[in-house]
Amino acid sequence: MFSNKEAFKRHFLQRLEMMCGKSFAESTKDDQFDTLGHMIREYVSKDWINTNERYRAADERQVYYLSIEFLLGRLLRHNLMNLGIEELVEEGLHDLGIDLKQIEDVESDAGLGNGGLGRLAACFLDSLASLNFPGHGCGIRYKHGLFEQKIIEGFQVELPELWLRHGQVWEVRKADLAIEVPFWGNVKVLEENGRLVFQHTNAEKISAVPYDIPVAGFKNQTVNTLRLWNAEPSPFPFHKDILKYKRETESVSEFLYPDDTHDEGKILRLKQQYFLVCASISSIVRGYLKKHDSLHDFHRHVCIHINDTHPVLAIPELMRILMDVGGLGWDEAWDITTQTISYTNHTTLSEALETWPIRIFQPLLPRIYMIVNEINERFCQKLWQLFPGDWKRIERMAIIAHDQVKMAHLALVGSYSVNGVAALHTEILKKREMNDFYQIFPEKFNNKTNGITHRRWLLKSNPMLADLVTEAIGPSWIRQPEELSRLLEYQNDSVFLTQLDDIKKRNKQKLADRIQAQTGISIDSSTIFDVQVKRLHAYKRQLLNVLHIMHIYNRIKEDPQYLFYPRTFIFGAKASPGYYYAKKIIKLINTVAEKVNNDPAVHDRLKVIFLENYRVSLAEEIFPAADVSEQISTASKEASGTGNMKFMMNGALTVGTLDGANVEIKERVGENNIFIFGLKADEVLNYQGYRSVEFFHYDKRIRKVVEQLTNGFFADVDDEFEAIYDSLLMQNDQYFVLRDFDSYVNIQKKVGQTYVNKEKWLKMSLMNIAQSGYFSSDRTIKEYVDDIWKIDQADYTRLYH
Template sequence: MFSSTTEFKNTFLKRLNMVCGKSFSESSERDHYQTLGIMIREFVSHDWIKTNERYLAAKEKQVYYLSIEYLLGKLLRQNLINLGIEETVQVGLSELGIDLSNLEELESDAGLGNGGLGRLAACFLDSLASLNLPGHGHGIRYKHGLFEQKIVDGYQVELPEQWLRSGNVWEVRKADLAVKIPFWGKVEGRTENGRLVFQHLNAETVTAVPHDMPVIGYNSETVNTLRLWNAEPSQFPIHEDILKYKRETESVSEFLYPDDTHDEGKILRLKQQYFLVSASIQSIIKTYRKQHGNLKELHQHVCIHINDTHPVLAIPELMRVLIDEEGFDWDLAWNITRQTISYTNHTTLSEALEKWPIRIFQPLLPRIYMIVEEINERFCGELWDKYTGDWDRIARLAVIADGFVKMAHLAIVGSFSVNGVAKLHTEILKTREMNQFYQLFPEKFNNKTNGIAHRRWLLKGNPDLSNLITDSIGSSWTQSPADLIQLLNYQHDSSFMEQLLKIKRDNKERLAEVIQSKNGIVVDSSAIFDVQVKRLHAYKRQLLKVLHIMYLYNRIKEDSSFSMVPRVFIFGAKASPGYYYAKKIIKLINTVADKVNNDPFIGDKMKVVFLENYRVSLAEKVFPAADLSEQISTASKEASGTGNMKFMINGALTVGTMDGANIEIHELVGDENIFTFGLSADEVLHYYQHGGYQSIEYYHHDSRIRQAVDQLVNGFFPGVYNEFEPIFDSLLEENDQYFVLKDFASYADTQKTIGETFRDQQVWQKKCLVNIAHAGYFSSDRTIKEYADNIWGIKPQ
């Protein structure tokens, strides 16, 4: 791109004048960021066009990844790294008196996601481009992504997230590729040339306008596309309230996950899902026609992958296109659809398996409902032939039952592949949650353990550690992450181990500065940085960690002989706006923090920190600084987890249940390099099935538990009155659904072992090195290769 820093500086100054219409001396940091972003986007546009032309000419199979979430984070430095020009740009800007880090701070996190699901989608796009694979993303261009979190008096307060306030320098609006999406109205059928045809009348239409963002491969000429759809009004209806129509139209792409407590929110969510899939499939078909023409061979050239159940309406929408627009008969359309769509399941939680009331679905999407109804009728007919008379089984498997459309059922019936995201998760799907579907379609089920973009989470997020690794084993690991295993040769190299320890301490000091700046809390960087950052949900058991902190606090106060390695307990989490219980946990964490941090008797033995507004850019500061990675979900509940992998590759040790990908981490690093505790998945599932757990028994028989639980309601925390009664009741009255009290003793014992182990830093650092060395397996490059080879059937181009 630039042969020298001088060439970069000259180009930058010229572009600044053109972009901003002002001289360098009059320009602001915002102008500098805007200019640099435009320069990068314009530079990659050549490879972007070439990539699309290459795919068009090759006529090879392509994959389209449909996801309701993309948690992209900041893109400036990552794009510079992938283009191989980070150092040139950094030095050139520095010579102009500009700090690249300051420009980074001006970039908004593209927070178009809620957690692991959306971040996984972003990591997958990175790997697709870096492996030169023909794969593109489709999503929604939310005006406001996941809310901005403020903590006020310990409570979570949600503010609209304003990532587009200053525009998005990476996107290109393509109004000429806009498509129309119909809602409401009615469908009429008539016979035409002996064939039944359908017409959607009096529909309210929304225009979907694509905004394309380049996805730049690492050290590669491949630039794939993330297409985000923006909802805009179509032709304004006559005799209608124009402002109301405009407001309702634009609301489709305004917020990620609107509250669906009431019908209005449910309708909006369902609108978003159909908006995404209809716009995407219309776009995919248009691209396909340029290459091939005949849709009878669609499945041979296109794979449409649905990331969880949100885009499942891709199945009936593709059927609609093939039947209504192409004139295919049902059997041909169904055969093509079932060979085109693949599906990833991300959960074992029954409440997370979407279902939509017919009373909402049918009027909003009348033609789509007709197709889903036909899919259900034909599927139930097949089930009757196979299980004649077994009405219960047929009802359990049906796509439509009990007044609801069941989206996971539709996904399984209408796709050729159903994959889980960790070995345990896939086995639970096959043997329990979806066992009857597995009996019916065993060939569809497979596992693809999640991975992370190691270039984002190590190369970009932890440059000092990345440099040490490259100096020691060479740079091949950036493209072949399995090469990290060579680090095992340095376990007994005292110089290497000292550098590893220094890097961790430096990262901890940088995070300590962030904590002091944001929270006003001074923390000791030589303490254990004990970190739990993830979405706030009861099954992830932030509560278990809080109760353990309360126990330690009580112990320090009451037992003068008790000693412990100092700890900084760090939380970061957002609770869904409508998730009342999760918000109580956030209030509890902050209340405990106030108690602990302001008690002079405790001093530096313990500090509790809640990092406000947890997001990708903050995560990049947290993972490199962590000593201990808390992955303590109730076994069987976490499908995979990817935070565990990000901590691992940055040299933190995992404390966790044998759940999700923790099991595979354990298999790789061995007993001695991970701290496991608690019930197994089989034990949890046995309790759910057969009963036998009484939380009140653990409350009565363990004084540590009883004291901490009582403190939730006995006035121990002044000024909060009955604030934590719902938590108290969940543990005792509601019998502790997620086995927090059952696992408490095991967790406390394991934490004691962790403290003792940390005292010997040589031993601890060797364990950290073993984790980093084995973390290459959890690169999304490996995951994507498995998808490409075993599901999508795509090859590098």
């Protein structure tokens, strides 16, 4: 059906009429999208089946990537591109009077993630398939994902994200492969043939039904699988109140990150985590046992990677299956488990290292708690042998302590590899946050700096720049992104730099048109587009950005002749529904925008835009248009960042602290091609005697903007920003916003001064694009494969030749 354009058109028209029961003339864009989507999924099916057959026949080691988030975005154009049929389909639809871009806009973003964690998982799946590695994803099929963000009177309002309202053309439901997941109940201990046997009785079971999504590699006939689990009532429920049981069951896969400020939310989140690992590992083991008689060599054929602590229950769950189902003893089961599970840590923030109260954990997961408790007992015995009498160390390192189960500690003890996601982050883990564990398990710790799939974030999202790159250095960079470094040959090529400038201008105008349509605000595309888009969190310091905007506004009002290159500040961010402080910052950004955008005195020099409902498809429009990339987290707090890499790949220049992957970006591009400011990580970590009120009193710029939060400068907000005021002064400014303010103001002046020299700016931009190949997720995945997973590239010779 995709053999040539005429065959495609003929098949498309036939299929549309069969599926929709109406003529082509009567069809809607939704009808056309559904028809095309189903055709593409059918087209990929042969390669999907062949890929799985190849893996089964080869019986080689495979990796399963368990993640609570997969932020996929839209898949239509991406699949067409990877399958090598984008041009054929676009031309065929054009002949029928259909614009592929309009069809693409019908598709909802697959909203199965919150931010960098979920997008990283999606990029990794793309690289695994594109590099011919046997690697699959396991996640949850959230009915509503995170939430759809609306901004009403400056406030974030959360609405259910209805990404499934029109169905999902890419998924295949496989009800015959459902897994029963048990909660609550009791554990009965019996003795059979001289060994203890554990039976989970009176459990409330729910059914995990898999929905498989094909993950097509780039023009290579490899199609891996993302398996998403949907929570559904068991066919044989053990429950008196069936309606209550049905509601509680379906809630497990309803929302990503339910509010866990109360016990009900904590129980639901823990249910989600066990639901994911129980279903995934049971499925993996079931597939393994189809080819093997026992589980003794399981670790030689399977690697299970846990993306942060959310899936860490994979460790006791694999132990449970090996012992209770496979009949293995504790020592052998532990040996297999600790050679199967690898773990990525994504944070240095202690509040993000999950803990669960025993009073919730034990009754909900009785058998799993028994296993975790035994792991803790044995680990503490080992610590006692190593450090006799050092009770404080044992207390610090215990997996269960102070009536809490510590998930990061369980991950550190039960995995064979622990990696950070940027060089700085890994060093902080080793030397500070996890130093106790590093002293015992130094061989486990390693670094894998994050990456992004350049196929989505350059080839797909910025086709004009991608075409210019290919014209200059050929198409080899698409498979070998390090080839982008060859662009350095064009640093002094005025024609090339002019083309680069023209592409940026056109991308900026496209975004300006989008902003006008979405917000009604007209912006000048010749201004500097200064962009901060990411999850809203205090440590990411959107607050520092907005305080600086207030300062610029004050300077222009005080002195209309103030030298300042016209700038448009663009924000996009969602705050977690229960994160009160982050929501206040969103309100502040929108309040500042309201004041600035309606003041004729700054009209042509300063604009502030907050784009609601930031998501992958919106990000694909923003990154190509950005001039400045704001990566201004408090040094030592951002594990890596991946937005910094996407901006860099699209030619934006970074304004940032030496935090996360910013450090490595600076090493790649050189200090003259990045704008670095603020405290360094070691200075933050070792800062003695910081008193934010001193900066407030001694710097009149700071005093003015902070006082404006509460002195009536903003009309009709009452005490709306008192919490922000208090955080900066009463609570001593935890993230050093006021300490870094002066340094930030100065670096932003340098940005404006540099932008005036257009040739210099373009050369800096080109340097960033040329050095971005290192930050491809292809490089990251190769490092995981070589150092951690030890899997081989699939050889398809026997299947296709």
